[in-house]
Amino acid sequence: MPELVVLTEQLMAPVPGGTGRYTRELVTAMAQSPPPTWTVACVTATHRDLSAADVPDVAGPRALPLPRRALTALWERGVHLWPGGDAVHAPTPLAPPAPRRGRCMVVTVHDTVPFTHPETLTRRGAAWHQAMIQRAARRANAIVVPTVAVAEDLARHAPGPATVAVVPHGVPEPFRVDIEPALAQATASRLKLPDAYVLAVGTVEPRKGLDVLIEAMAKPYGPDLPLVVVGPRGWGEVDLAALAERHRLAPGRLRVLGRISDDDLAVVLRRAAVLAVPSRAEGFGLPVLEALAVGTPVVHSDVPALVEVAGDAGVAVPRDDARTLAATLRAVLDDGPGTERRVAQGRLRAEAFTWQHAAAELWRLHTRFFAMASAR
Known part of the structure; x- marks a missing residue:
């Protein structure tokens, strides 16, 4: 054999x-x-x-x-x-x-x-x-x-x-199945999730562009929401707390969860107001696909692979552009009909993966x- x-x-x-x-x-x-x-x-x-x-x-x-x-x-x-x-x-x-x-x-x-x-x-x-x-x-x-x-x-x-x-x-199985509301609420309570938040998912390292995202979140015209970051620490000594302090992101607006299970991530993604993916380079961008599958809006950088995966269901912004990222995140949150249309497109798109x-x-x-x- x-x-x-x-x-x-x-x-x-x-x-x-x-x-x-x-x-x-x-x-x-x-x-x-x-x-x-x-x-x-x-x-x-x-x-x-x-x-x-x-x-x-x-x-x-x-x-x-x-x-x-x-x-x-x-x-x-x-x-x-x-x-x-x-x-x-x-x-x-x-x-x-x-x-x-x-x-x-x-x-x-x-x-x-x-x-x-x-x-x-x-x-x-x-x-x-x-x-x-x-x-x-x-x-x-x-x-x-x-x-x-x-x-x-x-x-x-x-x-x-x-x-x-x-x-x-x-798309991994936890992002394809419905989650019992009581279980989702219990997970949210255990993780101390805010009621609404901008989410970033990925290893905390330089190419993920989290420094740009924190700068964007601190802009007065950006989303008036907390930022939740999911992912283990990688190389490069990216200090999220120090970045928040440098850009004057208000105390309490940054919540770092670290590495969590896929079952927990499925809840965190579903409850997010928007997923932000400000990467400087990617080969695929699995969090983008997972967000599309659960119906969470996505704003991502113009990295070619991310544009390819998200298609018309995501909103692309130039890399390393905190101003545009801040304004786009806010616009996606404020644009009800447009965002609903992209979410529906995203669910259909994710079914093919x-x-x-x-x-x-x-x-x-x-x-x-x-x-x-x-x-x-």
Whole structure:
């Protein structure tokens, strides 16, 4: 029986972030719909506790005989340690140098930020991602990207013979189902949510543009609402409280929830007056899609991937423009009929994005390239 091995090391990261959510959703969906005779397993580096990488109905997690840092260095230097399986899917650029003979490998590249906005990453992080993405473009059987915008950037910055397939993300289940009002109210009370608020969702790091959002919220013509921020702290020492003080955002108007579960996030998104996504660079923008699915208005930056995902259901503003962001947030809140129309469009748009579709596309790639590799 052929086996697909998914590298789930991102689930073990201190801050799994959006790529961690992608990894879990994708491997779960692929395990639910394997082609006949195929099985799915997950593999990580060596850790004392592998429970964070445990996925229902997936074999493993199995640990390779190296800790994360050593495994990363080994693959970076081109050592061909194969993680097992007949096909390997790498949900991030952390991947073997090339597929083994008779095997195939597909790598997901979430964005081209290391090439287009290297200043929003650490110097080491940008260089590592550039090298690994360029190598995958040369040696992997296929590269999966979430948007056409990323595919176009990839062709400019990391051209190669690998097939490039655009496979959008899906809407996770908690954002597709109705929530019992009593449960939603209990969650809101536990999280001490304001009655109405502007929401931002994402890892707290420089490229998310939260400094611009806080400046916008402090403008006198911006929304007279609290700002709620959801997401773990990332790199870059972005101090939201210090930013609020610098821009004179009134005390008590900033509420930082940190990392929360998807079930809690579904409640927080539904109760938000508007989702603000002021990112400087993105490859997809899953919070945009989730907000559309639950019927929350979205104001986002003009990053091409965000425009692509939101379509006409979102309102785009120029990056790094706090004045326009403030005025647009206020306008969306004040424009009842226009906002209702975009919300309805957003719900319909989100229905087309499913993890089942993403899994089917990934299986199509793996079975195609495994058959080709086996025939050689």
